[in-house]
Amino acid sequence: MRRSPLFSGVIYILLGVLFTYFAIHTVQDTGWGFFTYLLIFLATLDFGSGIRMVLLHFRIKQQLNQKK
Structure with missing residues (x-):
């Protein structure tokens, strides 16, 4: 069964929020480094x-609505 693009999009956006959160905390703890830029x-x-x-x-x- 295929996932809808909406579900995949929400998952990607949540991952983006998670990586941003980790990047902010990495900058606060250790400053700007390679790992921060990667995040x-x-x-x-x-x-x-x-x-x-x-x-x-x-x-x-x-x-799909236009075809109906």
Whole structure:
């Protein structure tokens, strides 16, 4: 069974929030290092993918409603 793009998008956005949270705490504890930049990079990718998936869900839903 396939997951809907909306579910996947929400999961990606939650992962982006989690990585951002870890990055903020890493900066507070140790400062700016490689690991912090890696966490920020991963959060950016997750937020981008999450938003793209949510928009894809609504685009598919709109196309299905137009066919009816």
